[in-house]
Amino acid sequence: MARIRCHYTDCVFLDEGYCSAAAVEIDPDTGCATYSPTDAAAKDAWDEEEELDEWEEEELDEDEEETWDEEEDEF
Structure with missing residues (x-):
């Protein structure tokens, strides 16, 4: 074999x-x-996915802040 x-x-x-x-x-x-994947690995993958979602949300918030800062500079 x-x-x-x-x-x-x-x-x-x-x-x-x-x-x-x-x-x-x-x-x-x-x-x-x-x-x-083992059960532990499948759970870890889920945690990573949730963490990525959190990072993406934070990046969106930062982009909005930058937009507001740019608009304030124009005045």
């Missing part, structure tokens, strides 16, 4: 650096279609 070395660190099929899935599907464009 072939052993497939896996570079994902958070896959449920990862076993000492090798894939332990019964069957593996590889897509040349997207990579491993068998990859399935």
